[in-house]
Amino acid sequence: MNVQFYKKLLSFRTYSKSETQIEFRDWLRVFLHKNFENIETKLDQYGNLYVEKGKADVVNCVVAHLDINQRTKSDNIYIANIGEWILGIDKDTGLQIGLGHDDKTGVYFAIKALSEFDNIKAFFPLDEE
Numbered sequence: 001m002n003v004q005f006y007k008k009l010l011s012f013r014t015y016s017k018s019e020t021q022i023e024f025r026d027w028l029r030v031f032l033h034k035n036f037e038n039i040e041t042k043l044d045q046y047g048n049l050y051v052e053k054g055k056a057d058v059v060n061c062v063v064a065h066l067d068i069n070q071r072t073k074s075d076n077i078y079i080a081n082i083g084e085w086i087l088g089i090d091k092d093t094g095l096q097i098g099l100g101h102d103d104k105t106g107v108y109f110a111i112k113a114l115s116e117f118d119n120i121k122a123f124f125p126l127d128e129e
Contacts, residue, residue: 001108003081005108007086009107010086010088011077011079012027014067014100017127021047021067021127024066025066025126028107036053036114039053040053046125047126048123049124050121051124053117053121054118054120061120061121062110062120062123064106064124065103065106065124065125066103066126068100068103076092077089077090077097079099086101110122
């Protein structure tokens with residue numbers, strides 16, 4: 001696992017129903033086009049991101065939503081490695097906070113799948129699926 005890249009994904013505070021999801025989606029779209037060949041992306045009316053790599057009659061599809069539900073009073077967050085754990089620490093209070101592992105892990109997995117397979121689709125919805 002590329003821990004530094006995963007921590008980069010976690011650093012995006014993509015709260016539900018917020019513009020930060022749009023910023024992350026747009027960053028992700030640019031990242032995919034820069035790092036993968038044979039990629040097509042499109043957005044639907046809601047703003048969900050669809051990705052297709054290669055062409056085949058039958059393909060697998062991975063899904064990972066872009067939002068997190070751990071809204072905090074501060075975005076002044078330190079992402080710490082403690083042993084095998086990756087934790088969020090609010091720099092203002094020193095308290096542990098959620099980072100959105102639930103689907104930043106899914107986004108990481110989807111990117112990894114796009115790197116491993118010639119023909120695959122990925123769906124990145126805003127908010128919950």
